[in-house]
Amino acid sequence: MTLFLQQLVNGLSLGSIFALVALGYTMVYGIIKLINFAHGDIYMVGAYIGYMAITSLKVGLFPAIIIAMITCAVLGVVIEKIAYKPLRNASRITSLITAIGVSLLLEYVMMYFMGAGVRTFPDVMDKTKIEFAGLSITSAQLLILGTTLLLMLLLQFIVKKTKIGKAMRAVSVDADAARLMGINVDRTISYTFAIGSALAGAAGVLVGVYYNTISPLMGVTPGLKAFIAAVFGGIGVIPGAMFGGLFIGVAETMVGVYWSSLIKDAVVYIILILILLIKPSGILGKNVKEKV
Amino acid sequence: MLKIENLNIKYGAIHAIKGIDLEVHEGEIVTLIGANGAGKSSILRAISGLVKASEGTISFMGNSLNKVSAQNIMKMGISQVPEGRHIFSGMTVLENLELGAYQRKDKEGIRKDLQAVYERFPILEKRSRQDAATLSGGEQQMLAMGRALMAKPKLLLLDEPSMGLAPILVREIFSIIEDIHKQGTTVLLVEQNARMALSVADRAYVLETGKVVMSGTGKELAASEDVQKAYLGG
Numbered sequence: 001m002t003l004f005l006q007q008l009v010n011g012l013s014l015g016s017i018f019a020l021v022a023l024g025y026t027m028v029y030g031i032i033k034l035i036n037f038a039h040g041d042i043y044m045v046g047a048y049i050g051y052m053a054i055t056s057l058k059v060g061l062f063p064a065i066i067i068a069m070i071t072c073a074v075l076g077v078v079i080e081k082i083a084y085k086p087l088r089n090a091s092r093i094t095s096l097i098t099a100i101g102v103s104l105l106l107e108y109v110m111m112y113f114m115g116a117g118v119r120t121f122p123d124v125m126d127k128t129k130i131e132f133a134g135l136s137i138t139s140a141q142l143l144i145l146g147t148t149l150l151l152m153l154l155l156q157f158i159v160k161k162t163k164i165g166k167a168m169r170a171v172s173v174d175a176d177a178a179r180l181m182g183i184n185v186d187r188t189i190s191y192t193f194a195i196g197s198a199l200a201g202a203a204g205v206l207v208g209v210y211y212n213t214i215s216p217l218m219g220v221t222p223g224l225k226a227f228i229a230a231v232f233g234g235i236g237v238i239p240g241a242m243f244g245g246l247f248i249g250v251a252e253t254m255v256g257v258y259w260s261s262l263i264k265d266a267v268v269y270i271i272l273i274l275i276l277l278i279k280p281s282g283i284l285g286k287n288v289k290e291k292v
Numbered sequence: 293m294l295k296i297e298n299l300n301i302k303y304g305a306i307h308a309i310k311g312i313d314l315e316v317h318e319g320e321i322v323t324l325i326g327a328n329g330a331g332k333s334s335i336l337r338a339i340s341g342l343v344k345a346s347e348g349t350i351s352f353m354g355n356s357l358n359k360v361s362a363q364n365i366m367k368m369g370i371s372q373v374p375e376g377r378h379i380f381s382g383m384t385v386l387e388n389l390e391l392g393a394y395q396r397k398d399k400e401g402i403r404k405d406l407q408a409v410y411e412r413f414p415i416l417e418k419r420s421r422q423d424a425a426t427l428s429g430g431e432q433q434m435l436a437m438g439r440a441l442m443a444k445p446k447l448l449l450l451d452e453p454s455m456g457l458a459p460i461l462v463r464e465i466f467s468i469i470e471d472i473h474k475q476g477t478t479v480l481l482v483e484q485n486a487r488m489a490l491s492v493a494d495r496a497y498v499l500e501t502g503k504v505v506m507s508g509t510g511k512e513l514a515a516s517e518d519v520q521k522a523y524l525g526g
Contacts, residue, residue: 166391167394169383178391180440181395
């Protein structure tokens with residue numbers, strides 16, 4: 001039982017990272033129906049920005065997270081303006097392929113400047129372990145869980161209560177009707193990219209602290225898994241991305257411990273196949289019906 | 293108040309609107325009637341800035357709208373209730389109404405207008421916390437109209453408000469339109485239900501395949517033989 005609870009804590013920590021990245025996928029999909037395959041690389045950029053902030057600017061961990069979030073937000077908005085906006089009325093496959101192109105661009109530009117090798121993320125916090133009821137929770141895990149919870153609450157507040165959040169929901173339901181309400185659709189899409197990318201940036205720094213290593217291709221697999229998490233929870237549905245991320249993290253950890261760590265990645269992809277076969281709209285997704 | 297001159301709209305190779313002139317004076321109810329595909333909705337979409345005119349001018353209170361974005365046209369005082377309602381599903385009735393006042397900053401005025409909308413459509417107050425998608429067709433139409441009124445428009449564009457509604461609801465919607473008009477809002481009404489539309493309209497235009505084929509007062513057109521044959525079933 002203790003082993004199970006211990007792995008649950010580990011799984012939730014990993015899942016928090018997936019959830020933060022999945023939120024960006026789901027928000028962008030919700031508003032412009034684009035699977036932004038460059039999103040995993042924004043997370044990678046976030047990790048590098050955090051790394052540079054800590055090593056070059058000598059700032060602490062929390063300022064580093066904030067700097068990474070802001071930089072990624074700007075990056076996300078710029079990518080949308082340059083790469084996706086001109087394709088808004090093009091077929092969806094065009095934007096999708098462009099997103100893959102942006103993803104490769106980010107990866108190899110980062111390699112050009114920072115080298116292809118793995119870098120060690122600086123130690124910014126004491127790796128103390130907190131023993132609690134037979135479980136050992138590291139301070140890094142607490143940091144991840146706490147930051148994720150805080151960011152999710154903040155996101156819920158923005159989406160539910162603020163004017164920009166209401167505009168985001170309105171545009172994602174019906175962009176033309178939102179225009180008729182006087183909502184600036186382009187600006188709302190920019191905000192969505194900014195918020196989603198900021199969350200990925202935060203996740204990048206957190207994962208650097210957790211695993212101690214970063215590399216230019218670190219975003220590929222977690223990006224894919226976060227995408228699966230978003231689909232699993234119901235793409236376009238914000239609580240779905242949170243739930244999906246945590247679920248995938250826990251599932252992967254449990255399979256690694258109780259079965260074999262060799263197949264834990266395979267299990268994640270099997271989950272994707274199953275959800276697409278059984279409930280393609282996702283666990284929390286609804287089938288859309290139009291009332292005439 | 294609203295003046296359209298030589299309006300042309302093209303969707304790719306399709307020439308949907310072919311040189312239309314149209315005018316709405318302050319305080320009027322003007323209606324556009326015509327069959328499916330005559331181009332009625334395209335005209336409203338062009339006024340609201342959702343589609344761009346390929347030729348011609350649209351001006352509102354003396355200002356050209358051709359280069360103005362949709363959100364600024366809304367700010368100038370033109371609200372549209374689109375065909376098929378287009379309410380925001382997944383959001384509550386209250387949130388839908390609040391979005392109608394998205395451009396406004398006067399909290400006190402918004403609160404007052406919300407109260408006025410609730411008085412006009414009591415059912416919306418009862419359902420204010422409910423997901424808008426759960427409303428019936430008639431209630432959704434009322435929500436769409438209430439939402440447009442929350443912007444305090446000078447000119448209200450209504451696109452097929454009676455579509456898909458039971459006859460008793462159609463009469464109710466039309467009496468609400470007359471009421472809104474009496475309280476000082478100018479109305480441009482697009483309808484397939486020509487009989488109802490002509491009965492409330494000061495003036496009317498008949499559209500056929502992107503052209504105005506007839507215009508006159510509501511009474512004149514209702515009495516015209518051609519209109520009766522084509523649109524009033526007699």
